[in-house]
Amino acid sequence: MTGDEATNGELDADESVVRRDRFSGGPARDFLSSLAADARIFAADIAVDRAHVVMLAECDVVDDATAGAILAALEEIETAGHDALPDGEDVHEAIETAVVDRVGPDGGRMHTARSRNDEVATCIRYRLREDVFDAIEATLALREVLAEIAEAHAETIMPGYTHLQPAQPTTVAQWALSYESTVARDTARLFDALGRLDASPLGAAAFAGTPFEIDRERTAELLGFSSVLSNATDAVASRDVLLETTGALSTLATTLSGFAEDLIVFANRGFVDLDDDYASTSSIMPQKKNPDTLELVRAVAGDAAASVQGLTTTLKGLPRAYNRDLQRATPHVWATVDAVTQATEVAAGAVATADWNEDSLAGAAGEGFSTATGVADLLAMAGVPFRTAHEIVAEAATAAEVDDGSIREALADAAEAHLEESLEEFVDAEALDAALDPASNVASRDSAGGPAPDAVRDQLAAVGSSIEADRETHADRVCVVESAAERRLEVVSTYV
CATH class of the missing domain: 1.20.200.10 (Fumarase/aspartase (Central domain))
Structure with missing residues (x-):
């Protein structure tokens, strides 16, 4: 190896150390941490911790004195709030750390028979x-x-x-x-x-x-859940x-x-x-x-x-x-x-x-001859096939628009052309006026779910x-x- 090669090798090693120092410690931990975002589930975690510790005591997994100390610490932590928690990877770890700080090593017994996996799933x-x-x-x-x-x-x-x-x-x-x-x-x-x-x-x-x-049923009861997820893998995954x-x-x-x-x-x-x-x-x-x-x-x-x-x-x-x-x-x-x-x-x-x-x-409400369907329905109810009635009304609408004339006159002309009889043979003037009037047109549509006031009142009763x-x-x-x-x-x- 030449001197230059040795020098280059030493520089590469030094640079590698610098790179390792640069990327060690904080950045990865900060990337992993959800502590700030976990403020949302802080109260939920306290509730879950309490339910779990009570259950552990009732099942004689943790003695009453230890459970009491942990629960007292949780009350202090709840009062202090999320912002007072020590640093941690997440709110669950931070709360546990805060309990241990207050109770000592026995505070760690709160995590007996559970994982952060089921804990976070429950908190969510x-x-x-x-x-x-x-x-x-x-x-x-x-x-x-x-x-x-x-x-x-x-x-x-x-x-x-x-x-x-x-x-x-x-x-x-x-x-x-x-x-x-x-x-x-x-x-x-x-x-x-x-x-x-x-x-x-x-x-x-x-x-x-x-x-x-x-x-598990006891913790579900203490947390107000209606059931327990039966498969442990499904529960956390x-x-x-x-x-x-x-x-x-x-x-x-x-x-x-x-x-x-x-x-x-x-x-x-x-x-x-x-x-x-x-x-x-x-x-x-x-x-x-x-x-x-x-x-x-x-x-x-x-x-x-x-x-x-x-x-x-x-x-x-x-x-x-x-x-x-x-x-x-x-x-x-x-x-x-x-x-x-x-x-x-x-x-x-x-x-x-x-x-x-x-x-x-x-x-x-009547713009654009919006009552047209009502007129077509009126003709159909008088015995005119609906498709024919539709064509009559469509032609009348076009003629009235082009000639800027009366829709009634246009309807009369179109009906005579298609039916070879006068419009009055099928629809009297009063019924036609009602079909052309928006309010009367609406009132005629009183089928279930329709806009007629009586139909609306029926809907309102069901809605209530x-x-x-x-x-x-x-x-x-x-x-x-x-x-x-x-x-x-x-x-x-x-x-x-």
């Missing part, structure tokens, strides 16, 4: 259950607002659209109830997700159970409930996006006036009133859909049982549940405080019952969790 379900309760409450509030609007505007005529073109006259009530029906299904989807979310993974340990004789919940929230966000778009268009056309709390003025054009909050509600659907895709991609192809990828899964869920719940509340507030311009709505039933289900679920929290603290007090 515990906190997300609370968030889903809030999301369901928001949907119920929106449905109640929509029902109130429908009741107040059962006879308020408005234009109905397909392809954003005038289609048929309808009512504000019919429009509002159409969204109530959709949001009711969104509520049902959240309840379905909640049913599968409300199961405890605690006691599954790393993924293969534990040799300690523990009582699966995050399908996160995907299901995010998907349900994304579907709700899609409903809200269409709802917001309708109100934005209605505001643009002068049909509805949004309250100032849900609008803003231009920074340069003082005459403008912008539906800003509804535009943001509309945008949330894109964020929610992205979260579904991000979460799906993170979970795709993960091997059993636990993988650190799962640390990147929960932020998608938290962001979605927060944004969609808030968007639901804003949408409810915007429509609840809006003023409907009944004169403007009525004036636009549905909302009441969902409210009771929601209250019962919340009560179970709140009662469990009270019982948990009562049991803890016997040890502390």
Whole structure:
């Protein structure tokens, strides 16, 4: 080896040491740490720790004195808050460290018969259950607002659209109830997700159970879970409930996006006036009133859909049982549940405080010969084949538009051309006037689910019952969790 070669070799070695020093220590640990983000599940972890320690004491895995010391330390840590925790890889490690700092080595007994794998899975379900309760409450509030609007505007005529073109006259009530029906299904989807979310993974340990004789049903009871996940590997590895919940929230966000778009268009056309709390003025054009909050509600659907895709991609192809990828899964869920719940509340507030311009709505209800279908139906009910009736009305509409003439005259001409008889042979003048009048046209459509005031009132009765039933289900679920929290603290007090 030459001198130059030796020198180069020594330099390479020195550079290697520098590189190792540069990449050792902090950066990797910071990359792994979720402690800051775990502030969201701090209270959940305290609850899970308490339930687990109580169960360990009741099963004689940990003695009462040690359990009492640990539980007392957890109370101090809870009071101090997440920001007072020592450094740690995550909130679970930091809380345990804080307990050991207060109790000594026996504080480490709190982790007996469990792993961070089942602990974090339980904390996520515990906190997300609370968030889903809030999301369901928001949907119920929106449905109640929509029902109130429908009741107040059962006879308020408005234009109905397909392809954003005038289609048929309808009512504000019919429009509002159409969204109530959709949001009711969104509520049902959240309840379905909640049913599968409300199961405890605690006691599954790393993924293969534990040799300690523990009582998993007891910890589930103390945490208000309705069941225990039976397979330990499934308990720690699966995050399908996160995907299901995010998907349900994304579907709700899609409903809200269409709802917001309708109100934005209605505001643009002068049909509805949004309250100032849900609008803003231009920074340069003082005459403008912008539906800003509804535009943001509309945008949330894109964020929610992205979260579904991000979460799906993170979970795709993960091997059993636990993988650190799962640390990147929960932020998608938290962001979605927060944004969609808030968007639901804003949408409810915007429509609840809006003023409907009944004169403007009525004036636009008959635009574009939107009563045409009613005339065709009238002819069909008089014995004219519907397709023929459709052709007569279509030709009359075109002729009236081209010649700027009377639709009645155009109908008479088209009917005579197709039927070789006068229009009066099939439809009398009074019935034709009613079909052409938007209000009478709406009143004639009284089939189940239609916009006629009587049909709307039938719908409102069913809607009221549905909302009441969902409210009771929601209250019962919340009560179970709140009662469990009270019982948990009562049991803890016997040890502390």
